[in-house]
Amino acid sequence: MASKSAAEIVANITQGYTFDTPAIALGAALVEDQVYKDAQVRLPLAMMNRHGLVAGATGTGKTVTLHMIAEQLSTAGVPVFMADIKGDLSGLATPGTANDKLTARTQSLGQEWAAKAFPVEFLALGGDGNGVPVRASITSFGPILLSRVLQLNETQESSLQLIFHYADTQGLELYDLKDLRAVIQFLTSDDGKAALAELGGLSKATAGVILRELITLEAQGMTKFFGMPEFDTAELIRTAPDGRGVITCLELPNVQDKPMLFSTFLMWLLADLFRDLPEVGDQDKPKLVFFLDEAHLLFKDATKAFLAAITQTVRLIRSKGVGIFFVTQTPKDVPSDVLAQLANRVQHALRAFTPDDAKALKATVSTFPVSDYDLEKTLTSAGIGEAVVTVMNEKGAPTPVALTRLRAPESVMGASAEDVVKSTVAASPLLTKYGTEVDPISAYEKLQNKAAPPTGDSVGDPVPPMPAPPVPIPPPPAPIPQQQGGSLGADVAGALGGILGGGLQSMVRSMGTNLGRNIMRDIFGTTSRRRR
DSSP: OOSSOHHHHHHHHHHHTOOSSOEEEEEEEEETTEEEEEEEEEEEGGGGGGOEEEEOOTTSSHHHHHHHHHHHHHHTTOOEEEEESSSGGGGGGSBOOOOHHHHHHHHHHTOOOOOOOOOEEEEEETTOSSSEEEOBOHHHHOHHHHHHHHTOOHHHHHHHHHHHHHHHHHTOOOOSHHHHHHHHHHHTSSTTHHHHHHHOSOOHHHHHHHHHHHHHHHHTTGGGGBOBSOOOGGGGSOBOTTSOBOEEEEEOTTTTTSHHHHHHHHHHHHHHHHHHSOOOOSOSSOSEEEEESSTHHHHTTOOHHHHHHHHHHHHHHGGGTEEEEEEESOGGGSOHHHHTTOOEEEEEOOOOOSHHHHHHHHHHHHTSOOOSSOHHHHHHHOOTTEEEEEOBOTTSOBOOOEEEEEOOOSBOSSOOOHHHHHHHHHTOTTHHHHSSOBOOSOHHHHHTTSOOOOOSSSTTOOOOOOSSOOOOOOOOOOOOOOOTTOOHHHHHHHHHHHHHOHHHHHHHHHHGGGHHHHOOBOTTSOBOOOOO
8 A cells, every 4th residue: 555544545545536427336345455435436428438457367346346447337228238157147138136245235325226127139049048149240250250250361361251242242142151162162163263263362272271161151040140040239239128238249159168158259340330330429428338248269279360459449339329338357468559458457466376377467557547455466466356447537537436335236146047048038128139040042142043132121032043253353444543632432442452361462453443333341340231
């Protein structure tokens, strides 16, 4: 502890966390092992789109912290998205039960606790679990995110981008894995030689590697995550009839078996929101708060293009009213370019059992503002349900660092009964939209000469057979001479070339003067889609 007295530290914390605008109550300050319930630690609602980090060792209470914050956001009318990796967050749908221990804790914090249930929507990736199925089409998922799932290197990722470009220009819809597999098989066949040659930068050997990875993915049972109907991420931004924000819990069972797929799928949800939401600037409260659990999985062995896309998304999505909270064990798990944008910090206890742990502890301490606490000692001695907090105040400045005993959730801390979850899913209006998988006519059928492009509005309209496979890609239009000082098209094309990789740079440059017609994909390689 620094030379300041306890009274001075408490007064500094009380002043630093007193706001004139609505705020989330995180808990009460702890100074010299004493709780000061008048020194309430808060997080302004208007600052939650400045993003945040919830970190700490396993078992220190990160999930309960997310649970408690989500409840208060919902009460304030803010929708929340959370990935439920352990199955504990389903308890949000069931009122909590008071007991002597809980009552003693809440009273010591000055918390007026009441048992409550909250409006929850349960989703399940590909229908794997209890929830409304969530699927993405291959075409909207895009080549950069799919490269992460397939664990491709940068050269192979660039080649996959060319394959997507070919499908885009030829009207070959990529709804599921068999569609993409059919396109690659065509390009590597005798019939596709001319098209493969037109693509330039794509070798038959590299296409074969990508094809083998796709077949492996299918063999692992991943086909159910890609397909139709595709989930519309606008469903995440809803309020209940009573005005509370809907808390969407995406169930991720067996995350240890498919960590790359799950983390990348969460990034697809964010990329889709980023593409579709309008700019809103600063608001009194966010439109959505998005919690990315197990965040280290996003960054492990990531390519430069993928890291650049994450950084760009985090930087820009704030102006669309979305706050992102990364949840992981240490700040070291998050790249510095991303960490620099996370203004709100809730750091649970860290353990320093090894030399690497000690280095991580020192690195974590260095990311906090100057503090009245001995943070190395505080972070290794904090109890379960306690965390070191600093957030952004209404003026955009960091608040004083405060060791905080966190509030208790008002719903069940743990899983709801299975019948509660199933009845909630059965009553969901989303079940009729996404519950039944469909298989529209797409690249697979067209390349098998089984069907032609649909002529009616219905997905299932009968169509005549297609006489021949698609023709090769036509050469790109000649670029218009650039005016003095450069052009918007050239600037954007240059930026996209850097993000998308070497295989597409020349193609993007040639498209620079035809942005409205030709640029189909955003910084993640995802593409807009028809809302269903």
